[in-house]
Amino acid sequence: MSSLFTSLTIRGITLKNRIVVSPMCMYSSTDGMANDWHLMHLGSRAVGGAGLIITEAAAVSPEGRITPDDLGIWKDEHVPGLQRITAFLTAQGAVPGIQLAHAGRKASTTSPWNGSHVVPATGGGWQTVAPSAVPFHAGQPTPTALTQAGIDQVVADFRAATLRAVAAGFQVLEVHAAHGYLLHAFLSPLSNTRTDAFGGSFENRIRLLRQVVETTRAAWPAQLPLFVRISATDWTEGGWTAEDSVALAIILQELGVDVIDCSTGGNVPTAAIPVGPGYQVRFAEKIKRETGLLTGAVGMITTATEAEAIVASGQADLVLLAREMLRDPNFPLHAAQELGVDVAWPNQYARAKPRP
Numbered sequence: 001m002s003s004l005f006t007s008l009t010i011r012g013i014t015l016k017n018r019i020v021v022s023p024m025c026m027y028s029s030t031d032g033m034a035n036d037w038h039l040m041h042l043g044s045r046a047v048g049g050a051g052l053i054i055t056e057a058a059a060v061s062p063e064g065r066i067t068p069d070d071l072g073i074w075k076d077e078h079v080p081g082l083q084r085i086t087a088f089l090t091a092q093g094a095v096p097g098i099q100l101a102h103a104g105r106k107a108s109t110t111s112p113w114n115g116s117h118v119v120p121a122t123g124g125g126w127q128t129v130a131p132s133a134v135p136f137h138a139g140q141p142t143p144t145a146l147t148q149a150g151i152d153q154v155v156a157d158f159r160a161a162t163l164r165a166v167a168a169g170f171q172v173l174e175v176h177a178a179h180g181y182l183l184h185a186f187l188s189p190l191s192n193t194r195t196d197a198f199g200g201s202f203e204n205r206i207r208l209l210r211q212v213v214e215t216t217r218a219a220w221p222a223q224l225p226l227f228v229r230i231s232a233t234d235w236t237e238g239g240w241t242a243e244d245s246v247a248l249a250i251i252l253q254e255l256g257v258d259v260i261d262c263s264t265g266g267n268v269p270t271a272a273i274p275v276g277p278g279y280q281v282r283f284a285e286k287i288k289r290e291t292g293l294l295t296g297a298v299g300m301i302t303t304a305t306e307a308e309a310i311v312a313s314g315q316a317d318l319v320l321l322a323r324e325m326l327r328d329p330n331f332p333l334h335a336a337q338e339l340g341v342d343v344a345w346p347n348q349y350a351r352a353k354p355r356p
């Protein structure tokens with residue numbers, strides 16, 4: 001019996017296995033539009049047998065994009081392209097998920113293959129926003145601290161994006177509150193030095209995420225699961241900690257969040273991160289153990305045996321893979337074979353299925 005290939009029902013949705021395609025920016029959109037690249041990229045991973053496929057960070061507003069080439073969900077024109085993708089993923093037996101995001105002070109950069117440089121205003125760049133006027137890197141343009149009206153707009157943007165995600169046919173919604181982007185920047189005392197109701201105490205720093213989760217949960221159908229991705233630690237003295245993450249998770253659970261997707265880091269460029277196989281799994285394990293919430297483990301999980309062990313030992317309920325899914329879109333089919341599980345291959349590919 002494989003735990004990795006056991007189905008999981010969350011609210012009204014059943015995932016056929018515990019393998020999740022982790023959100024991955026493709027930097028391949030024009031004006032936020034999903035196109036053939038996104039259909040092929042996400043579609044081939046559905047053909048490859050993943051239970052849940054979460055799109056890259058989809059920006060809830062144009063200024064919430066990391067790069068001008070990011071996927072977007074800030075206007076109704078984005079819906080048909082996304083719908084084409086959800087229809088295909090669903091037809092392949094995968095559950096389509098979308099990650100909603102605002103890049104905050106890490107916005108307005110070029111794609112990695114163009115050097116991840118700041119985009120100048122003359123080149124289509126924009127003024128970034130953040131909890132406080134503190135740049136991510138010394139030498140980067142200083143973000144504008146959001147006003148109360150700006151904060152209200154962010155919450156409204158997440159709500160409107162959620163309604164568009166429903167219209168586009170997504171069945172899992174993930175709020176991106178990790179990796180130093182806007183919501184994480186509010187959580188961490190290293191990036192949030194505000195003195196109003198959104199800064200200072202733990203309760204104040206989590207206020208924006210709380211409001212975003214309340215508004216998305218209210219706009220997202222009750223039978224559909226809501227995930228939140230967090231950076232469970234800043235890996236930096238004086239920053240956000242694993243204990244903060246547990247306290248936050250308890251509150252998110254009360255607000256109707258179903259899964260905490262446990263990543264780490266991204267808010268401090270100098271953080272010393274002990275990167276290695278499964279290095280973030282212990283945060284998913286801790287939050288699951290101390291809150292009873294479902295968790296997702298992510299980060300340098302690359303083999304069927306590792307993924308199986310994480311679920312079988314109860315460290316996490318879901319295993320998210322990013323780069324390994326780029327190396328091998330058929331990872332789930334290969335993992336099933338390695339673990340001795342008989343899963344269905346797409347009819348079109350059935351003649352290639354290894355026989356026992």
Ligand SMILES: Cc1cc2nc3c(=O)[nH]c(=O)nc-3n(C[C@H](O)[C@H](O)[C@H](O)COP(=O)(O)O)c2cc1C
Nearest residue numbers: 022023024025056057298299300301321322323324
């Ligand atoms: C090309 C690429 C793009 C990524 N884009 C996102 C993203 O849009 N949202 C996000 O939360 N994480 C993003 N990540 C992080 C991954 O989801 C994942 O957390 C990280 O790569 C660690 O998992 P891995 O070791 O399996 O690659 C990205 C990673 C890669 C490699």
